[in-house]
Amino acid sequence: MPDDIAPTRHQRLGSNAGDPHSRLDGIAKITGAARYAADNAPAGLLWAVIAGAPVARGRVARLDTAAALAHPGVTHVITPENRPALHKDPDLRAALFDWKLDLLQDDRIRYAGAPMALVLAETAEAAAEGARLLAPEIEADPARIGFGDGLAFAAETVGIGAPPATAVGDVEAGFAAAAQVTEVEIETPPQYHNAMEPHAIVAQWQGERLVIDTPNQAIVMSRPSFAAYFGIPPENVHIRSPYLGGGFGSKAILNPAQILACLAARETGRPVKLVLSRAQMYGPTGHRGATRQSLRLGVDAAGRLTALSHHAVSATSSFDDFLEPAANAALNTYACPAISVSHSGSRWDIGTPGPMRAPGEATGSAALECAMDEAAHAAGLDPLDFRLRNYAETDPATGRAYSSKALRECYALGAERFGWKTRPMQPGQMRDARGRLLGWGMGTSLFPAPMFQAEARATLRADGSAVVETAASDMGQGAWTALAQIAAEGLGLDLAQVEFRSGDSELPDAGVAGGSGHTATAGSALYSAGRDVIAQLTALATADPASPLHGAGNRAVVAADGWLRIEGEDHRRESYAAILARAGRDALTGRGKGARDPAHAEARAMFSHGAVFAEVAVDPALLQIRVTRLTGAFAAGRIINPKLAESQLLGGMIWGLGFALQEEALHDRRSGRLLNADLAGYHVPVNADLAEIEALTVHEEDRFVNPLGVKGVGELGITGTAGAIANAVWHATGRRVRRFPIHPEDLA
């Protein structure tokens, strides 16, 4: 069993990168010293609690603010009637990452849990009781929830500003030429991020400066969004976010609690702390919107795709427009001469969805991989063989060459490790020792390898050690460690010689921790800041007649372990500290930027890939489904820290398991309220849901994605996994389930 299998050997590339170093923030996290936002308690603090709407649609007719204010300890109740003015209309979207927010602008209710009032008190207990005492009288309208009741609309954009439809080739001709056409409809439910750390903020004003402790995935980028509501310059907003207790996309977008807490702090002149309850995280803080997807796959007699169409109806709120870009999964995964993808929207009385770990890719790949499995079976082909026949040598959407793509190696490695080749073609053929039906399924993992914009600063100090700075976000993916490793490599220093400062908006902008592009982007900035330092240091040394490196001319100068030396002449070397000392410098600062080379971005398609193999066991009497084995093999460029990357991939696969079998938000059709807005009713995987699970990596050299050769691993693992598990359920039972999550009763 994998618990006994030695970890895969990893290449160590350079002095620090490639080292499976334990987390540098690990000691703080295992001793309880790590300070998350809600752990802050400045003197004079007021506690704030949001009173959320009990129905999904209607208006608040009355709130008993007098009762709340009469409760000992309650100091203020803010409602639409007395809410201080904001500098920006909460229903206006000023920037790409702005969502429309419910900030007590009126008495309308647009979703269950939307703020109706904010109660402030001297203690948490008093604030919670005050909110309860408001006893709202509601004029409720019927909630429109579900694809049947939602209002259909044509999509203008999907995801973050992406086009809603794309077509390549002649799809109708492709279907006409097909020997078989497979049609599949799949539904995916609303899912909620449920980071273990509830959304929290501690806000305080220092004159016109706003100081905020809050978990945030885009620390510097978020400043203008906060500032706009208060009419202050972005530089006046100081966000501290050293640790995020999970984000998964939900902490990249501002939520109403954050703005209301800042407003209350300004109004009262006291620091305000607002922590959402678990139940309040099902509404105002985003979620993965439901989808209804239709796929058609045309396949010729040789088992090759002739046409592929993928349409998704994505649910969103009644007032904003984020649509899960599910159908785009079909654009880049398999070779096909004619592909058409399109999206439309369905308006429900729910909080606006947003990006949640692999937004679009997770839902879309779940449906696509199920459809591929059906098409393979219809063609009489093994699912892996079918995928190999349709292997994309160039990007199907653009025809571009890949920057790198070791998917074939992933298929081979995963299949070998899993033992795939003995899989019977027909379902229902295998049983385990306990008489359970066994099934094997697979899926392809795919996630883009984007880069954003980041900046970093590196300062070499007189003693030869360095401090490197960028406002990165570590929500568990390992930025504190992997980025420090990259910085050390850029500087030619050992990791222990590098102090990494991060998680604070006063530092250079590290961009967003999202899209699995943070390590690539912020890492590139840190690396180039380090190289800038080395270039300056080299110039100092080679120009100085007293230096052993003097007159190096065109010969390469190598920086390693705190020394510069001339390549091939190892005795001609000098330590960083000595170079600085003789130059009379007590520090030397370099700057770097991280962004993609536009020429490569134009010419190449850039994705991480993988293959996931799943085994399920289904009890024939109880129909209980257990995932007994999960093997993933992934290729994501150069892996900076194999230990942390493996954890990311495993975490993603576990999300895939939750997607396939557990996660689903259920609404009461009358009130529109969630029926399972807690961790007892909304199931996420627990330790006992896991049996054998492993994530292997295949090394890729990629000189196009960025100079580091780094792609991303944060979201890759969830793609492929949900489909692989659904396909394994079919292989065990012969049942194709058209709706996620798969319930035992679906197999009856």
Next chain:
Amino acid sequence: MTFSITLTVNGTPHHLALDDLRVTLLDLLRDRLGLTGTKKGCDRGQCGACTVLVNGRRLNACLALAAQQDGAEITTIEGLAPEGRLHPLQAAFLEHDAFQCGYCTPGQIMSAAGLIAEGADGADIERIREGMSGNLCRCGAYRGIARAVAAAAQSENGETEA
């Protein structure tokens, strides 16, 4: 109205005047004693982030009222190991990368300490997974958690680590 209780927290006795009987043990530890290592994930007994040891047994501190704990001995993550040292469980969590964001981690470690003390682990990975399933980890660090607990249980039982 105030209500007086005595609690021993991480070996230190505290005489506390509770001004509010609604205060949970979790909020007492976090907000009144400043021991913020213990986390709140749900406040409903559903996630395990708030797990502490009360008289040696694991308990969800969010489900206990502080006023009911008069006389109890409480151990939190801050008191698991002497200052400046790591408990074998903590060292094993680091070694096995048994966490990502770290938010569930204090609860996981305290729960594991309780599990091992219950003698229920038997260093059997299946039983460990079952016994640790009251502690949710949204990052999905489960394999590392199970391995870390097994390794720590083995070293506590005097066996050599695999």
